[in-house]
Amino acid sequence: MTTGNFKTDLQELYNTAPCGYLCTSPSGQIIEANKRFLDFVGYTSEEVIGLKNLTDFLTVAGRIFHETNYQVVLKLQGEVKEVNFSFVRKDLSQFPILINSIEVKDKKGVPAFTQSTIFDISQRKKYEQQLLDTKRDAVALSKELATRNELLEQQTKELNLAKEELENLAYVATHDLKLPIINIEGHFQYLKEKLPKENADIAESIGFVDESILQYKQTIHGLIEAIRLRESQVQLEAINLIDILEVIIPTLQAKAKEVGGVLNISIDSKAYVWGNGIYITSILQNIIGNAIKYRSSERKLEIKISGKELKEHFQMKVEDNGIGIDLEMNGDKLFGMFNRFSNHVEGSGMGLYMTKKMIEAVGGKIEVESVTDKGSTFYIYFKK
Amino acid sequence: MKLKEILLIDDSAATNTLNRRFLEQMNIVEKITIKLNGQEGLTYLTSKNEFGVSPSPNLIFLDINMPVMDGFQFLEKYDKLDSSLKAEILVIMLTSSINEKDAEKARKYDAVHDFMQKPLSEAQVNNLLDELSLLRFITV
Numbered sequence: 001m002t003t004g005n006f007k008t009d010l011q012e013l014y015n016t017a018p019c020g021y022l023c024t025s026p027s028g029q030i031i032e033a034n035k036r037f038l039d040f041v042g043y044t045s046e047e048v049i050g051l052k053n054l055t056d057f058l059t060v061a062g063r064i065f066h067e068t069n070y071q072v073v074l075k076l077q078g079e080v081k082e083v084n085f086s087f088v089r090k091d092l093s094q095f096p097i098l099i100n101s102i103e104v105k106d107k108k109g110v111p112a113f114t115q116s117t118i119f120d121i122s123q124r125k126k127y128e129q130q131l132l133d134t135k136r137d138a139v140a141l142s143k144e145l146a147t148r149n150e151l152l153e154q155q156t157k158e159l160n161l162a163k164e165e166l167e168n169l170a171y172v173a174t175h176d177l178k179l180p181i182i183n184i185e186g187h188f189q190y191l192k193e194k195l196p197k198e199n200a201d202i203a204e205s206i207g208f209v210d211e212s213i214l215q216y217k218q219t220i221h222g223l224i225e226a227i228r229l230r231e232s233q234v235q236l237e238a239i240n241l242i243d244i245l246e247v248i249i250p251t252l253q254a255k256a257k258e259v260g261g262v263l264n265i266s267i268d269s270k271a272y273v274w275g276n277g278i279y280i281t282s283i284l285q286n287i288i289g290n291a292i293k294y295r296s297s298e299r300k301l302e303i304k305i306s307g308k309e310l311k312e313h314f315q316m317k318v319e320d321n322g323i324g325i326d327l328e329m330n331g332d333k334l335f336g337m338f339n340r341f342s343n344h345v346e347g348s349g350m351g352l353y354m355t356k357k358m359i360e361a362v363g364g365k366i367e368v369e370s371v372t373d374k375g376s377t378f379y380i381y382f383k384k
Numbered sequence: 385m386k387l388k389e390i391l392l393i394d395d396s397a398a399t400n401t402l403n404r405r406f407l408e409q410m411n412i413v414e415k416i417t418i419k420l421n422g423q424e425g426l427t428y429l430t431s432k433n434e435f436g437v438s439p440s441p442n443l444i445f446l447d448i449n450m451p452v453m454d455g456f457q458f459l460e461k462y463d464k465l466d467s468s469l470k471a472e473i474l475v476i477m478l479t480s481s482i483n484e485k486d487a488e489k490a491r492k493y494d495a496v497h498d499f500m501q502k503p504l505s506e507a508q509v510n511n512l513l514d515e516l517s518l519l520r521f522i523t524v
Contacts, residue, residue, distance in 0.1 A: 205401070208397065209398075211398060
């Protein structure tokens with residue numbers, strides 16, 4: 001680019017600079033403008049030099065700002081920094097610019113002319129707009145999030161209230177139901193004595209009423225227990241399953257012997273789990289008790305109880321050769337409330353429901369395998 | 385005008401006895417058969433006597449909650465039975481359930497003629513007899 005000739009090189013530099021150079025008289029008329037400026041505004045130098053003012057390239061709003069701000073600051077401080085105007089091209093299209101101006105004074109201190117640099121900041125304006133848009137979107141999103149959170153909090157409050165109400169209702173209902181049945185039972189005992197039991201139909205009905213009263217009481221009791229379980233906070237601690245088994249097995253062994261059956265137990269000496277003593281006792285009593293209850297009349301009852309350590313759990317296995325459960329038909333109801341799956345065993349049917357709830361309360365889980373008329377195997381997993 | 389046979393399918397002996405005595409007192413049926421769950425009900429309906437004829441009760445009162453096979457499970461299987469076996473039968477679901485969902489579910493089955501709350505009442509039974517005679521299911 002350098003020709004060696006200073007003046008030519010300077011001229012080259014002046015015209016090819018990436019910013020517009022403008023020199024204006026104190027009245028505002030354009031004395032000198034570089035090629036870049038002329039390209040910016042789409043005019044030739046003949047159309048501009050000595051003919052146009054800076055204000056000719058401004059919008060109406062720009063001109064107002066020029067008079068009230070730009071001029072004032074220029075006169076007061078002798079320079080203006082980074083003022084943003086919209087420039088209007090010859091073809092009337094607009095683009096944003098930044099102008100820096102310096103007033104040059106003569107030896108007597110009188111303003112001679114003003115030198116300005118003009119930068120096309122279209123790209124920058126675009127980025128600014130994008131940033132603004134993104135910011136606006138972010139604010140809107142955060143507002144929506146806040147609204148949703150509020151709604152969620154509200155719903156959670158309502159749900160908790162409803163849950164409390166329901167629990168209260170259930171509690172009150174079951175207690176109010178206890179009294180009448182106690183009365184019925186009492187008065188019925190009295191009536192029983194006065195009735196002629198020799199009559200077969202009467203005897204039959206007496207049997208049904210006794211049975212129904214018992215079932216009623218068991219159901220209420222089961223309901224109350226289920227409610228209590230929900231409300232209580234479980235205390236968790238380290239439990240040795242062996243200790244628990246040592247306590248409950250003798251009784252269960254005796255029960256099994258009564259019906260001609262046997263209990264086989266084989267567990268590692270180390271069976272430490274994380275749970276609650278009372279719950280685990282109840283859980284094991286229930287599962288083993290069921291194995292005894294639902295025995296088959298066609299073969300000698302055999303219950304195998306074993307335990308083994310897994311990675312994160314301890315698995316207890318209770319295997320029996322009883323009547324089994326049709327899992328295909330009843331699988332999803334097995335741990336539901338008030339469900340019984342055979343005709344010939346008494347009880348309110350709450351057992352497995354409560355057992356599962358207790359297992360879950362200590363952070364464990366339960367699984368079943370069963371074949372009708374062959375037997376069932378219950379797997380109980382306790383946290384280690 | 386007496387019905388030939390009514391089939392009661394319910395796991396509660398107490399309920400069955402009450403219903404049986406009630407229907408006997410109304411003197412509207414020759415024979416009352418009792419089965420304790422859906423499975424037993426199906427077995428009975430598909431059985432054949434020495435003449436190769438299956439029982440064909442006029443009315444079936446079906447309970448919902450029963451072990452082994454409950455009321456809805458029974459209806460699933462009943463639907464698939466030969467239509468000749470089901471030709472002149474009206475199935476009534478009889479239950480102590482106050483659950484709306486049960487009523488809705490029952491009405492979805494073509495086989496179910498009506499859904500009633502226990503206990504049976506004389507008015508209900510008389511209504512049924514009228515409906516049966518309208519449908520000309522009763523042979524005098």
